[in-house]
Amino acid sequence: MPPGIYKSGQHKHWTMKRPAGNATSPDHPPVYLPLETADVEEAARLYTDVFIADEPTTHRHAPDPEIFLPYARWYAEHLATKELSHIARDRRTGEIAGFIFCLDLAGDLAAEGATMAEFLAQFRETVEMLDELEGRYIDRDKIAAGTVLHIFQIGVARPYRGCGLAQAMIRRALISARRRGFSRAVADCTGPTSRRAFERCGFVQAGILPYDSFSTNGVAFFSGIDGGISLMVREIETA
Numbered sequence: 001m002p003p004g005i006y007k008s009g010q011h012k013h014w015t016m017k018r019p020a021g022n023a024t025s026p027d028h029p030p031v032y033l034p035l036e037t038a039d040v041e042e043a044a045r046l047y048t049d050v051f052i053a054d055e056p057t058t059h060r061h062a063p064d065p066e067i068f069l070p071y072a073r074w075y076a077e078h079l080a081t082k083e084l085s086h087i088a089r090d091r092r093t094g095e096i097a098g099f100i101f102c103l104d105l106a107g108d109l110a111a112e113g114a115t116m117a118e119f120l121a122q123f124r125e126t127v128e129m130l131d132e133l134e135g136r137y138i139d140r141d142k143i144a145a146g147t148v149l150h151i152f153q154i155g156v157a158r159p160y161r162g163c164g165l166a167q168a169m170i171r172r173a174l175i176s177a178r179r180r181g182f183s184r185a186v187a188d189c190t191g192p193t194s195r196r197a198f199e200r201c202g203f204v205q206a207g208i209l210p211y212d213s214f215s216t217n218g219v220a221f222f223s224g225i226d227g228g229i230s231l232m233v234r235e236i237e238t239a
Contacts, residue, residue, distance in 0.1 A: 028091050030165065032172045035085035035099065037077060042096045043087055044072040050155030056190055056211075056225050057126040071119040078112065079103070084149065084180075086173055088165055098156040100169040102177070105148040105186060106140075125221040129229060130188055133209040137231050138186070149177040149236070151187040154194065166197040174201070174236045183237055189230045203232035 035043060048069050051058055079085045084102040089095065103109070109116055120127050134140075151173060156165050174185060187203065189195040195205070210228035212220065 030088040030097050030160075030168070031091055032086055032088050032169065034083060034176070035076065035080045035087050035101075037080050039087055039096065040073055040076045040080060043099050044069060044076045046096055046099060046157055047076065047101075047153070047155060048072045050157075051153070054155070056227075057129070057222060057229075058123070060222060060225070061123055061126070063122060068122075071115070071122075074115050075119060076101075078116070084173070084177065086169060086176065088160075088169055090160070096157070097160040098165045098169055099154070100151060100173050101153040102173055103150045103152050104145055105138075105150040106143045106145040125216055128216050129209060129214045129222070132214065133188065133207065133229055133231050134186075136209070137207045146181050147183055149173070149182045149185040151185060151198075154187075154197075166194070167200050170198060170201045178236050183235060185234055185236050187232045189232055191227060195230050195232065198232045201234070203234040206231045206233045 033039075048065055051072075052063060052065055052068065079101050082103060084104065086100050086102075087096050088098040090097050110120060151170065154166055154169060177185065185203075186206075187194075187198050189198055199205075208228045208230045211222035211225040213228070214220065214222055
């Protein structure tokens with residue numbers, strides 16, 4: 001586990017049409033690009049689809065896609081201004097095949113204005129669980145701005161899954177962050193699929209908070225969900 005920032009002693013959805021043939025291949029590799037304002041609408045729709053359909057914690061919150069989408073648009077636009085997030089585009093169709101949303105861990109999402117506060121409030125229990133997990137293993141008082149990349153969310157459109165796209169986006173985000181002076185990265189993995197992708201990119205599990213063991217205001221909101229949220233960490237000087 002990288003030293004310094006970690007505490008001692010702790011270890012209706014939108015669907016995409018499937019392209020003809022393989023979604024990705026050596027002859028048609030995806031194009032990896034920084035998330036920009038022009039990408040916001042398409043990225044927000046894919047984010048809404050993936051987040052609502054595949055995220056285990058979101059199943060408990062059961063958000064309405066039509067209500068979620070405007071927040072997703074605002075969120076993607078906000079992320080574009082931070083210049084840490086990326087997308088993968090299909091070289092043949094031009095459509096977004098995946099996204100990786102990243103932030104500076106030294107920042108505070110809750111302080112990003114009223115719209116962000118409203119967005120986070122819809123997932124209060126998830127936010128509190130993430131805060132509890134990170135609070136056990138990370139000493140935020142020791143984190144300087146521009147040093148620790150927080151890979152917050154990653155998603156791949158269904159036709160492009162199983163092609164290593166998630167790992168490729170993780171590596172691309174790490175290389176970009178390293179060029180900007182970041183030396184470490186963390187990610188919160190809510191299931192085994194994402195955890196394995198990060199492990200294959202050199203991350204190790206610093207700790208895990210089982211869903212069944214978490215409660216807020218006396219309510220075990222995620223009781224019955226298998227597994228837990230894993231905090232994954234790695235240094236990125238050699239990413």
